[in-house]
Amino acid sequence: MKFFRSVGQVFGYSPFPTLVKHAVLCGRAVGILQKQFEAYENKDFNLVEKYRDEIDELESQADELKEEVRTHVTRSMILPIDRQDLLEFMRAQDEIINNCEHVGHMLTFRKVKLDVNIAGDFKILLAKIMECVNEYERMVEHINTLIETSFDKKEIQTILEIIQEVESLEHECDQVQIKLHTLLFNSNELNPLDVLLMDTWVVHLGYIANATARAADRFRLMILGR
Amino acid sequence: MIEVLIILTVISAFYMAWNIGANDAANSMATSYGSRALNLRQIIIIAAVLEFLGATFFGKNVVKTLAKGIVPIESLDPHLVICGAVAALLSAGLWITIATYLHLPISTTHSIVGAMLGFGIAAVSQGHLSLNAIKWDELIKIMLSWLVSPITGAILAFSIFSLIRLILFRKFHYERVERAFRYLQVFTASYVAFAHGSNDVANAVAPLALIFGHKVGAYYEIPTEILAFGGLGIAFGVATWGYKVIKMVGERITQLTYTRGFSAEFATATTVLVASALGLPISTTHTLVGSVIGVGLAGGLAGVNLRVIQRIIFSWILTLPISMLLSIGIYTILVVFV
Numbered sequence: 001m002k003f004f005r006s007v008g009q010v011f012g013y014s015p016f017p018t019l020v021k022h023a024v025l026c027g028r029a030v031g032i033l034q035k036q037f038e039a040y041e042n043k044d045f046n047l048v049e050k051y052r053d054e055i056d057e058l059e060s061q062a063d064e065l066k067e068e069v070r071t072h073v074t075r076s077m078i079l080p081i082d083r084q085d086l087l088e089f090m091r092a093q094d095e096i097i098n099n100c101e102h103v104g105h106m107l108t109f110r111k112v113k114l115d116v117n118i119a120g121d122f123k124i125l126l127a128k129i130m131e132c133v134n135e136y137e138r139m140v141e142h143i144n145t146l147i148e149t150s151f152d153k154k155e156i157q158t159i160l161e162i163i164q165e166v167e168s169l170e171h172e173c174d175q176v177q178i179k180l181h182t183l184l185f186n187s188n189e190l191n192p193l194d195v196l197l198m199d200t201w202v203v204h205l206g207y208i209a210n211a212t213a214r215a216a217d218r219f220r221l222m223i224l225g226r
Numbered sequence: 227m228i229e230v231l232i233i234l235t236v237i238s239a240f241y242m243a244w245n246i247g248a249n250d251a252a253n254s255m256a257t258s259y260g261s262r263a264l265n266l267r268q269i270i271i272i273a274a275v276l277e278f279l280g281a282t283f284f285g286k287n288v289v290k291t292l293a294k295g296i297v298p299i300e301s302l303d304p305h306l307v308i309c310g311a312v313a314a315l316l317s318a319g320l321w322i323t324i325a326t327y328l329h330l331p332i333s334t335t336h337s338i339v340g341a342m343l344g345f346g347i348a349a350v351s352q353g354h355l356s357l358n359a360i361k362w363d364e365l366i367k368i369m370l371s372w373l374v375s376p377i378t379g380a381i382l383a384f385s386i387f388s389l390i391r392l393i394l395f396r397k398f399h400y401e402r403v404e405r406a407f408r409y410l411q412v413f414t415a416s417y418v419a420f421a422h423g424s425n426d427v428a429n430a431v432a433p434l435a436l437i438f439g440h441k442v443g444a445y446y447e448i449p450t451e452i453l454a455f456g457g458l459g460i461a462f463g464v465a466t467w468g469y470k471v472i473k474m475v476g477e478r479i480t481q482l483t484y485t486r487g488f489s490a491e492f493a494t495a496t497t498v499l500v501a502s503a504l505g506l507p508i509s510t511t512h513t514l515v516g517s518v519i520g521v522g523l524a525g526g527l528a529g530v531n532l533r534v535i536q537r538i539i540f541s542w543i544l545t546l547p548i549s550m551l552l553s554i555g556i557y558t559i560l561v562v563f564v
Binding site (some may be wrong): 147 | 253332400514524
């Protein structure tokens with residue numbers, strides 16, 4: 001089958017399936033983070049390290065997807081959205097999984113003896129982040145219908161509502177963070193080094209939620225910008 | 227000797243028609259396969275029947291342009307005209323074979339125009355014609371149409387898809403609109419095949435018309451048998467090789483939903499059919515590329531690769547001189563030795 005001339009080349013690379021795959025990896029990383037924290041609480045530190053490696057692996061897969069989009073989305077392509085907006089969004093979304101990777105490592109730095117209250121609040125925070133990222137994933141998956149309907153107003157409205165939900169979940173994460181910080185800095189019997197480390201956990205878990213909200217905002221700019 | 231040449235021309239014409247059916251017709255039909263509105267068998271049947279009908283009943287004007295729109299054959303000796311027809315067909319056929327093998331997105335239209343021009347220039351250089359006798363204004367008109375046709379396709383496709391988007395998608399659920407357009411694909415696929423046959427048949431049989439027009443003595447009228455012969459060759463090409471090309475190209479085209487496919491095909495077929503009516507030989511493939519870009523500009527596609535435009539322009543620049551030089555060479559050899 002060597003003998004042919006083709007017009008197929010005019011159909012270029014579509015970056016959208018890859019964006020969705022990348023978002024799914026972000027969600028999976030947060031899921032593993034939850035399991036990693038449970039292993040930490042159960043003092044199964046081998047398992048904690050195993051989960052850290054799993055998140056690292058997801059992060060490097062995500063990097064490959066990001067690179068794929070960046071190399072294929074060239075200026076000689078007509079996209080239904082602005083190319084720069086798309087790349088900015090991709091960068092923002094990548095920060096979600098980058099921050100997951102950071103937290104995954106921070107859980108292996110030191111064996112902190114966890115207080116039941118504090119552990120409980122960490123789990124609440126993680127669950128909230130999971131909820132936030134799940135909602136975020138749902139938002140990104142809507143890009144397919146958005147393109148099929150060619151940016152139908154009803155579809156955009158649906159997505160804008162999901163973005164608001166992501167933002168309000170991020171706000172709820174903030175509340176849990178404030179509660180955790182207050183708890184950490186007011187418990188006099190804790191080892192200061194433990195407090196220091198747990199403070200970094202809280203801050204960086206917050207970064208995951210922040211990155212999610214920021215990527216959702218970038219997504220909004222991208223779909224409204226056309 | 228002349229008989230041998232004529233048989234050779236008939237065989238080359240059939241081969242050209244076969245190649246047009248196998249490649250260009252297949253490319254035009256691949257969008258229907260890509261959107262999965264029709265299965266491969268249905269597409270082949272539609273393509274074969276409507277290419278044949280378009281060629282036979284609507285191909286005359288373009289054949290006229292190619293046969294006597296560039297070189298003033300009336301002022302040439304019939305013997306030389308036969309040599310010219312043979313040279314044009316052989317050189318266009320040869321270049322198309324090479325380009326097809328190398329996967330270059332060339333146009334059979336450009337090849338035959340270059341080859342006919344080569345025949346004219348060779349006749350000029352041998353003193354049988356004056357340089358002014360070649361119909362340069364007609365040639366410029368043809369070349370302009372190569373630029374205008376993809377742009378027209380793009381504008382039409384952009385407008386059609388924008389209308390679907392702004393009126394139908396707004397009013398109804400998009401899935402319902404897509405479903406409705408699925409049935410329209412039967413119509414647009416037929417429309418494309420008909421239009422393609424009407425324009426591209428000339429690339430294969432115009433030189434044939436030169437010879438047989440002469441023989442009958444009334445070369446102002448193109449015999450319908452010649453058009454039907456070309457149409458048969460195209461249909462044969464679709465059926466024997468085109469299905470592979472349709473499958474392969476179609477599988478790359480997954481972004482085309484029914485509404486996008488409709489917009490691109492309708493725009494292409496309309497542009498090509500108008501060109502056929504005006505007797506302008508244009509490239510269906512390039513018009514289709516223009517139309518797809520139009521749908522992309524209307525925000526209908528996830529990613530359209532503009533680099534294909536560079537490749538098309540490159541193939542223009544390559545095709546004209548190569549088929550022209552081949553034709554000059556073959557014509558000179560024929561005139562000297564036959």
